[in-house]
Amino acid sequence: MIPVQGVEDQTVAVLGLGRSGKATAAALQAGGAHVIAWDDGVDTREAAEAEGLHIADLTRDESWHGVTMLVTSPGIPHLYPHPHPVIARAYALGIPVDNDIGLFFRSYAGAGWDEFDRAPRVIAVTGSNGKSTTTALIHHILRECGRPSQMGGNIGTGVLSLEPARDGEVVVIELSSYQTELARALTPDVAVFTNLTPDHLDRHGGTGGYFAAKRRLFAEGGPDRAVIGIDEAEGLYLAGQLATAPSDDRVIRVSAGQKLDRAAWSVFARKGFLAEYRKGRQVASIDLRGISGLPGAHNHQNACAAYAACRAVGLPPREIEAAFHSFAGLPHRSQLVAEIDGVRYVNDSKATNVDAAAKALQAFQRIRWIAGGLGKDGGIAALTPYLEHVSKAYLIGHSARDFALEIGQTPYEIAETMEQAVAHASAEAEAGDIVLLAPAAASFDQYPNFEKRGEHFTALVEGLKAR
Incomplete structure (x- = not known):
């Protein structure tokens, strides 16, 4: 568990008591907060109360006395199609609203990091399709290459249920638009944008709002490296917004079909081969055609994004290639x-x-x-x-x-x-x-x-x- 920092002796309200909500409540308590909680489901509330959580009816004004922050689960609407009444009440009272992702980014770095030889790093992956496979593939590559790694977020373990950082560790987290849209802190070391296709449009008020939610991961935190799929207009726009000049290699452009040999740093797949270019020169090539865990052009795009993220944290091409071959893929995804x-x-x-x-x-x-x-x-x-x-x-x-x-x-x-x-x-x-x-x-x-x-x-x- 990662205790939440900066909440000691504060009263924090938690809305939604599913897996992430209960983990958030525990992490807040570990950080010294007094937690009150609410869920619309009667059975869910009763189960949480039986586990020791203090239930307070956040639909009533008297429950908000002394509350300094509301933390909501990602599935609960906070803007479109309309805010949940509890969130709307927090807005009216001027109480900040956050989610577990925001708490993770503000709490992950600890005092013990000064003693590490190599600072831990966070890779965050978002996009419409392929983000789970890309996240799992990055995590797999890191472990195959001997780097300590944890995986969580929208896949696997909730972020606040991860273990505290270890020396040289890389945490890989998948983030949905529901999570990036609200988090008050978003500061990954490497951020990955796979692609964008219309989805969850009612929740975001249209395609523009959906893209804006994804874009926050890059615009709010300013990652050291950004891996951007540019096969759609939104990704091409985002890469252009982040780069300060054509020579800016903090942006790694990724494609599953286009040859990208003019960018400062690019990774692309064509006809089943992955190629990495830096400053107009090819530096690596991998034959993806025989890799059973990554079938099809869409998985070749995932491979390019994962390869680029792993290169951004210093892994060599040949070790990444070897790890590709031992990747079995994810359930329910090809x-x-x-x-x-x-x-x-x-x-x-x-x-x-x-x-x-x-x-x-x-x-x-x-x-x-x-x-x-x-x-x-x-x-x-x-x-x-x-x-x-x-x-x-x-x-x-x-x-x-x-x-x-x-x-x-x-x-x-x-x-x-x-x-x-x-x-x-x-x-x-x-x-x-x-x-x-x-x-x-x-x-x-x-x-x-x-x-x-x-x-x-x-x-x-x-x-x-x-x-």
Whole structure:
């Protein structure tokens, strides 16, 4: 645990008592704060109270007496589409609102750092797609190269539940737009921006607000190095905003298709090869085509971003390349579940939007595609250019029939459930086919989250192996 600094003898309110909220309350108490807490769920409040937390009804004015700060969980709206009433009350009372990410950045550095030979560092990763894989890949590379490392944030361990820093350690954290938008302190040593595609737009008041939330990681804290994916206009703009001159190598530009040989420092992938250029000269090259844990152009972009971040903290190219080969990938992200009679089954349940599904569809040939769920605004018509390798679509969930109207001439069936989709796809598949779960939709119509959806797919495939 990382005790929160600067809160001794203060009364701090915590809103939201899920995993991050309870961890935040514990870290505040470890820092000497008096914590009062609230959650809209009765069962959640009762469980937290049974664990020793002091519950105070923050919807009542009398509960705010003496409160100096409100710390909110990331899933609770604080601006759009409208602030949660408790957060709105804090604004009206002039009480600062923060989240666990802001508390982490203000508390991570400790007095003991003066005795370290090498100061700990923080790499923070944000973006629309690929940030979890990029975060996990950086963490994997660091550990394979012998550097002490922890991973947390939006993936794995909550930031305040991480262990205090060790000599020379690199902490790698994934940050969602919900987290970057509100944090009052954002000071990573290296910040990574993977890409930007429309998502969570109601929460941010549109694409501009969504990009602004991501941009805060770079504009507020001023990282020593910024790794920026420039394949979209927003990334190109951000790189231009951060660099002071064409020779400024504090910005490392990254692409999954463009040759970048004019920037001061760049990493890009073309035709399956990663290249690093510095001051117009190629300094490294890696063949990504045979790396099973990083299939497809979208994973090559992730590899470029992770490579650049690791180079920014001093790791050599050959050691990074060796670590690539031992990376198994993340569950639910182009995860190879099994190969049965020459048919490969791939779980990309995390492909919850059109852009992520498009990248999965481009990564494979001869696809039997399982898609559907709770469709998002705009539907999936934009996927039409990426369906040329789809032999047949098996559509499930709430939006199955809507999706059927948007996939052009692609053969399909309304399978309704995952059980039917897997059974029918496996029965019709031939050796060399890929049965790909890339839903292009949220999971909430049939599953509590994308992980449960992917786990169900995986369990069904494991059942095929047992036959």
